Amino acid sequence: MSGPMADDATDTDGRRSGRRRWAELPLAMAMLAPAAVILGVFVVYPLARAMWLGQQRCDNFGNDCVSNGIEQYVDVFRSVEFQNALGVTLQFAAITVPFGVILGVGLAVLADKYLRGIGAFRAVFSSTVATSVAVASLMWLFLLQPSVGVLANVSWFSELFPTVKDPGWLQDPSTALWAVAASSVWANLGFTFILVTAGLQGIPRDLHEAAAVDGAGGIRRFWSITVPMLGPTLLFVMIVTVTRAFQAYGEIDLLTGGGPQPDNPTTTIPYFIYGQNSPIRNDVGLQAATAVLLFLLLLGISALQLVGVGRRVHYGD
Amino acid sequence: MATDLTLPIDGADDPDELGARAADGAATVDLGGRPERSRGFDEPTGLRRVGRYGLLAAVVAIVVFPIYTTLIAALKPGDKVFDNPLVPDAFTLDVIRAAWTAGNLDRYLINSLIVATIVTVCQLVTSVLAAYAFAILRFPGRTLIFFLFTATLLVPAEAIMVVNRDTVDSLGWLNTFQGLSVPFLATAFGIFLLRQVFLTLPRDLLDAAAIDGVGHFGFMRHVAVPLVRPTLGALALFSFLGTWNQYLWPNLVITEQDMNTVQSGLRILQASIANEPNLVMAGTVIAALPIFIALLVFQRQLVRGLTAGAVKG
Numbered sequence: 001m002s003g004p005m006a007d008d009a010t011d012t013d014g015r016r017s018g019r020r021r022w023a024e025l026p027l028a029m030a031m032l033a034p035a036a037v038i039l040g041v042f043v044v045y046p047l048a049r050a051m052w053l054g055q056q057r058c059d060n061f062g063n064d065c066v067s068n069g070i071e072q073y074v075d076v077f078r079s080v081e082f083q084n085a086l087g088v089t090l091q092f093a094a095i096t097v098p099f100g101v102i103l104g105v106g107l108a109v110l111a112d113k114y115l116r117g118i119g120a121f122r123a124v125f126s127s128t129v130a131t132s133v134a135v136a137s138l139m140w141l142f143l144l145q146p147s148v149g150v151l152a153n154v155s156w157f158s159e160l161f162p163t164v165k166d167p168g169w170l171q172d173p174s175t176a177l178w179a180v181a182a183s184s185v186w187a188n189l190g191f192t193f194i195l196v197t198a199g200l201q202g203i204p205r206d207l208h209e210a211a212a213v214d215g216a217g218g219i220r221r222f223w224s225i226t227v228p229m230l231g232p233t234l235l236f237v238m239i240v241t242v243t244r245a246f247q248a249y250g251e252i253d254l255l256t257g258g259g260p261q262p263d264n265p266t267t268t269i270p271y272f273i274y275g276q277n278s279p280i281r282n283d284v285g286l287q288a289a290t291a292v293l294l295f296l297l298l299l300g301i302s303a304l305q306l307v308g309v310g311r312r313v314h315y316g317d
Numbered sequence: 318m319a320t321d322l323t324l325p326i327d328g329a330d331d332p333d334e335l336g337a338r339a340a341d342g343a344a345t346v347d348l349g350g351r352p353e354r355s356r357g358f359d360e361p362t363g364l365r366r367v368g369r370y371g372l373l374a375a376v377v378a379i380v381v382f383p384i385y386t387t388l389i390a391a392l393k394p395g396d397k398v399f400d401n402p403l404v405p406d407a408f409t410l411d412v413i414r415a416a417w418t419a420g421n422l423d424r425y426l427i428n429s430l431i432v433a434t435i436v437t438v439c440q441l442v443t444s445v446l447a448a449y450a451f452a453i454l455r456f457p458g459r460t461l462i463f464f465l466f467t468a469t470l471l472v473p474a475e476a477i478m479v480v481n482r483d484t485v486d487s488l489g490w491l492n493t494f495q496g497l498s499v500p501f502l503a504t505a506f507g508i509f510l511l512r513q514v515f516l517t518l519p520r521d522l523l524d525a526a527a528i529d530g531v532g533h534f535g536f537m538r539h540v541a542v543p544l545v546r547p548t549l550g551a552l553a554l555f556s557f558l559g560t561w562n563q564y565l566w567p568n569l570v571i572t573e574q575d576m577n578t579v580q581s582g583l584r585i586l587q588a589s590i591a592n593e594p595n596l597v598m599a600g601t602v603i604a605a606l607p608i609f610i611a612l613l614v615f616q617r618q619l620v621r622g623l624t625a626g627a628v629k630g
């Protein structure tokens with residue numbers, strides 16, 4: 001090994017002689033190799049392979065494959081099933097993102113005060129971060145289940161909302177997606193709360209104090225100081241919650257199985273690809289095509305958010 | 318979980334900030350109340366104070382409601398679940414015991430522990446090695462290769478599992494620990510995070526080590542890694558949690574009952590919800606408990622991991 005000294009003389013201006021530039025290459029390659037192999041075999045290759053498979057049609061045994069090119073992607077995109085899944089995914093995001101962000105900010109602002117015992121409240125608010133999607137979903141399944149569920153067996157509640165018992169909010173096509181979304185928002189609340197609390201603690205107290213001295217009340221300070229200063233945090237929270245909405249699988253699988261049939265109002269795109277009852281479950285080509293479309297959608301959303309919202313975000317000094 | 322971890326938004330061109338914050342071991346947020354105990358200028362007083370506590374208590378009630386009802390169901394005798402689902406009027410540990418044996422949960426917990434440990438340890442090793450190469454070593458094409466590595470963060474796991482399942486199948490790894498863990502042994506998130514911190518190491522330190530005849534591996538072991546220990550802790554917790562919580566992947570590669578993880582095991586348990594709801598909820602409690610405890614212990618690491626790159630200052 002040449003040792004770390006190798007390029008010290010030329011380091012300051014960033015120029016190195018050819019020999020020095022290459023000297024550390026073998027070591028670098030050796031250190032990058034483990035990660036490169038894993039990422040290559042299990043991220044890059046499957047993406048490329050999915051793109052290839054996605055334009056192929058094969059018979060039921062995976063033989064006699066025909067390449068259909070980009071047209072197959074267009075066909076899949078236009079199909080009734082994909083359009084339904086896309087619509088469901090967008091609705092799911094349209095519910096979970098605003099509610100998730102608003103509740104997260106609300107809780108964090110509520111708990112961002114000098115009060116005795118506030119630490120205990122914060123611990124409770126962040127507690128749902130410890131629930132996995134399966135744990136959270138089973139908790140909500142027990143709440144919402146129409147025969148043995150909690151809400152159905154609290155008599156005043158089931159009298160007030162008879163649909164909680166018959167057919168059940170997860171079984172009623174008009175409420176199923178909302179019920180799943182509620183579970184999802186709850187499960188993500190701890191995560192959002194922690195992020196926003198961290199963001200709030202990054203806002204200099206002097207700003208609030210100065211504004212208060214100038215006579216700005218709590219609401220005025222919230223909109224004029226808290227919200228703009230939280231910009232980067234809110235952007236990050238939004239990106240994560242949108243991404244999660246587009247990747248929702250576990251809560252759907254455990255709560256509704258994509259149903260209720262026949263309209264599948266809770267079949268999101270991932271559930272359309274992998275779900276037990278999916279019509280394309282045994283067709284790798286169509287699964288791959290849908291998976292690639294999901295990838296492109298998420299890519300587009302990330303780009304949009306970074307460009308569109310990022311421009312209006314206040315990053316501090 | 319690849320895309321759960323979004324690129325640090327403003328840390329990208331600002332490595333010093335993140336590094337300094339991570340390296341000095343300071344938690345970025347304090348969930349246990351503010352460190353300075355002075356009264357704030359806007360501390361609620363009198364009636365406002367009472368109102369604030371009332372509001373907080375109301376919100377707590379709503380947030381913990383699903384957890385509360387779960388606990389009640391898990392701790393009630395089977396025949397009492399339906400009367401008064403909100404009132405803990407009877408108590409027994411029998412259901413928890415029954416769920417432990419009937420639900421095969423001990424086996425699932427061990428499986429989850431094995432898989433999450435393998436993934437965490439390997440992710441730390443592969444991330445440290447790659448991050449060190451990107452931050453400290455000089456070689457042609459470094460920027461481009463680093464860009465390619467980070468670009469893998471944009472690929473959602475759900476988009477590639479179709480093919481990965483086939484890969485694992487053709488390797489003969491269905492129903493094995495390799496199948497559950499190998500696809501996740503490296504993460505660009507970890508590489509990115511650690512590189513940011515390694516970049517803050519003063520070049521003089523490296524030169525001094527070289528004069529003393531210490532090579533790169535010695536420098537990495539004795540200087541670089543100890544300096545990034547707080548970040549390593551956060552990354553470790555993050556990796557562990559991410560792997561432990563995986564739901565879709567185990568469902569795709571596990572068909573033998575005994576190889577299930579806790580999450581895919583809960584899926585099996587779920588089928589009994591209508592007949593034995595209290596058993597299912599007891600199983601849920603058992604499955605959730607280890608992570609609740611772990612997060613109580615590792616709260617600082619969790620917060621640092623979650624906020625890395627998300628917040629400035």
